[in-house]
Amino acid sequence: MLSMTTLRYAYYPGCVAQGACRELDLATRAIAPRLDIELIELKQAACCGSGTFKENSWLLEDTVNARNIALAEALELPLLTHCSTCQGVIGHVDERLKEFQRDRPDYVNSINQLLEAEGCHPYRGTTEVKHLLWAIIGDVGLEQLRLRVTRPLTNLRCAAFYGCYLLRAQRTLPFDHPTHPSSLENVFDALGATAVEYSGRTQCCGWPISSYATPAAFRMAAQRLQGAIAAGADCIVTPCPLCHLNLDSRQPEIEHLIGEKLNLPILHLPQLIGLALGLAPHLLGLSKHVVSVEPVLAKLA
Known part of the structure; x- marks a missing residue:
């Protein structure tokens, strides 16, 4: 096998790959070692909401997914998705909150207060959210x-x-x-x-x-x-x-x-x-x- 530095990701399987499309999770895990990829599954992660949370509350969508991102930050790893919807939702939240750290720090602080009240890691904006396709192209x-x-x-x-x-x-x-x-x-x-x-x-x-x-x-x-x-x-x-x-x-x-x-x-x-x-x-x-x-x-x- 060709030698390449092992790439490590905080793996976010998402709901569908653990339910109706289990073959997606199976295939992702199967190709990972062939590409020198190590997947550290975020077993405590929550559903991203598929874009529906914000219909009721932007704060809800941002808080749930800030927590998902913070789980990856705690591992000092990029968060890897293999679902376009998960990527779109979590990636967009990460973009928003990184901007808000500069422009609306009080909003990010309010999210972190909610997370810390539940014993969760705070959102720091120190990692990236990356779809498997981007990892294949940009990292592999x-x-x-x-x-x-x-x-x-x-x-x-x-x-x-x-x-x-x-x-x-x-x-x-x-x-x-x-x-x-x-x-x-x-x-x-x-x-x-x-x-x-x-x-x-x-x-x-x-x-x-x-x-x-x-x-x-x-x-x-x-x-x-x-x-x-x-x-x-x-x-x-x-x-x-x-x-x-x-x-x-x-x-x-x-x-x-x-x-x-x-x-x-x-x-x-x-x-x-x-x-x-x-x-x-x-x-x-x-x-x-x-x-x-x-x-x-x-x-x-």
Whole structure:
């Protein structure tokens, strides 16, 4: 194995990867040692709220996620997410509070008083919140990733699906552009896969409205799936488990609504990376999807 300094992160799995998308947690943990990554799980962390806390109270959202960030600060490690929604929410809170430390210190002090009253570490603004995609690009590096590929994904045509929160929830993106991203496509290239361009890759999957406007959400998802299929994609790859849920687990219902068979596999980002690193499909939870990934595995075989 190529030598590289071990990268250590305070790992924030999030709710979905410990529930409906357990394969995401499985795949993240599986690829970590292959990339010289050590994950220190934040077992005391709370749900980020998926952006809903602030509908009732900004103070609630900021306090809950200040606590999550403070747990990572106590370890003197960056907080690593693998969910676009978690990244967007926690990353945005971190941005806000770092600005408020300068402009509204009384507000940050009020949050820390709440945290300290519960015996929690105070928020200091001394670390960063980083999605797995940013860690791969900025810390591991695309060249190191390329060197570690043992099973190049030759001839596999991958359509990126970024999701809303990863690109547009934070004011600044470390390794990408909010409307013209390329980070996922750069990862595909490093893995030997071919990136497929289509207009829906930066648009919403429909998940946020799926609980109260289900047909509209399904039509939105159908447009993304149909766009990727029309562009010749063998699969969609997403860094967001909520997007994965809408595009994969709801795909049979989407097909029923639109009267069209789609059958497009949806992969989590670490699953695609794991395949290129030579990991067996069962170690990546690829049997847990609603839409079979067998066409992808057959193409790689």
